[in-house]
Amino acid sequence: MDETSGQDAGPFSGRPSELIGRRIAGYRIEREIGRGGMAVVYQAKDLRLDRTVALKLLAPELARNDTFRGRFTHESRVAAAIDHPHIVPVFEAGETDGVLYIAMRYVAGRDLRHLLDREGPLTVTVAARIGIQVASALDAAHDHGLVHRDVKPGNILVAQGTDSDHPEHVYLTDFGLTKKSLSLTGFTSVGQFVGTLDYVAPEQISGKPVDGRCDVYSLACVVYEMMAGRPPFRRDDDMALLWAHQYDQPPALSAVRPGIPDAVDAVLAKALSKSPDDRYDSCLAFVSALRIAARGAATGGGTRPGAETGDVPGGPGPVPEPPAWARPVFRS
Incomplete structure (x- = not known):
């Protein structure tokens, strides 16, 4: 990871434009392509395999919750195991600098x-x-x-x-x-939903x-x-x-x-x-x-x-x- 990865700011701080060009977990951020209440999706370059991916960064508070982290790991593995022509393939899921991420196929x-x-x-x-x-x-x-x-x-x-x-x-x-x-x-309850x-x-x-x-x-x-x-x-x-x-x-x-x-x-x-x-x-x-x-x-x-x-x-x-x-x- 480059020298910017150790900054106290973290991937979710500041303006989205500040992440452009930054390296996170082996991926270089190129541009933002989607944003929601709990995640931001970027087009990124996989520096190991030289391919374009969609990189989703989840809100930091989610990584601090042990229950969510366990569920996230399980569901990401299940999703990655599904080989189907109409499901976006999951390449990798993990945690870096206190932020959970998912790397998926980039769909043009x-x-x-x-x-x-x-x-x-x-x-x-x-x-x-x-x-x-x-x-x-x-x-x-x-x-x-x-x-x-x-x-x-x-x-x-x-x-x-x-x-x-x-x-x-x-x-x-x-x-x-x-x-x-x-x-x-506890991030949601009855009557409160994501999306x-x-x-x-x-x-x-x-x-x-x-x-x-x-x-x-x-x-x-x-x-x-x-x-x-x-x-x-x-x-x-x-x-x-x-x-x-x-x-x-x-x-x-x-x-x-x-x-x-x-x-x-x-x-x-x-x-x-x-x-x-x-x-x-x-x-x-x-x-x-x-x-x-x-x-x-x-x-x-x-x-x-x-x-x-x-x-x-x-x-x-x-x-x-x-x-x-x-x-x-x-x-x-």
């Missing part, structure tokens, strides 16, 4: 958040094509006992595909910093045990947004949004975007069920059903039980009338 492209902001709603065909790649990645992670818990457009990278039949190649990223890791350390609340499953909000079906719900929120141009629920504040995920039925996609087959509404309703038991068992099962529905074929799913009466499937009865602060927001 943009994330789905930027794509949607620039191009607006996508066609059903494109949404399903992106969704099936994300679903495949999630199911592979579930097979390794890893639940992502933070599926959102910002964690889906869209790179150039191989040919006209595969115009985009999608990667799922950010397995190394899960909500489970943070909740075990946006637009895609969080009801059981995550209530603090119940989660499995891969919480990723089914989050993926369904992302797929809905890809086609509608907005997430299923929009509210004025976080508490109202949490209420909506737990109790409100999402607007039918066909009401937001005319021309969508009714069968697509039924598939999304099932994937967005409040109870995990009422959702698809896997992400691929959800997106496969969506593709069939989009072609106008019969899905056999019908209307979700309780959709007409307002009952929550698997719930204790009628949904309570939302208080004024939890009512929907309608914006043009």
Whole structure:
């Protein structure tokens, strides 16, 4: 490590530009490419293998928590062991100067958040094509006992595909910093989450045990947004949004975007069920059903039980009338 590595400042102090050109754990920082509340991602050069990588530096307070450090090490190893074409490969994870870091493949492209902001709603065909790649990645992670818990457009990278039949190649990223890791350390609690609340499953909000079906719900929120141009629920504040995920039925996609087959509404309703038991068992099962529905074929799913009466499937009865602060927001 060079002479700057021993400075008291540390990798997270000062302005981001101060890290450009600095060497950290065998990587030379070149530019910042992403930032969140608990981590910063840089494009960096691997000085040992002379390759470009994405280097994520986690906030220093996380490294000072022994529970998080243990969880981070375990989940990073699991993520690195997953060899899948739609999961960003993890090259290395470790600690240097009191900061945890993850080195991953650098993907030249943009994330789905930027794509949607620039191009607006996508066609059903494109949404399903992106969704099936994300679903495949999630199911592979579930097979390794890893639940992502933070599926959102910002964690889906869209790179150039191989040919006209595969115009985009999608990667799922950010397995190394899960909500489970943070909740075990006290950095999060019920009602406080890392990242946006637009895609969080009801059981995550209530603090119940989660499995891969919480990723089914989050993926369904992302797929809905890809086609509608907005997430299923929009509210004025976080508490109202949490209420909506737990109790409100999402607007039918066909009401937001005319021309969508009714069968697509039924598939999304099932994937967005409040109870995990009422959702698809896997992400691929959800997106496969969506593709069939989009072609106008019969899905056999019908209307979700309780959709007409307002009952929550698997719930204790009628949904309570939302208080004024939890009512929907309608914006043009």
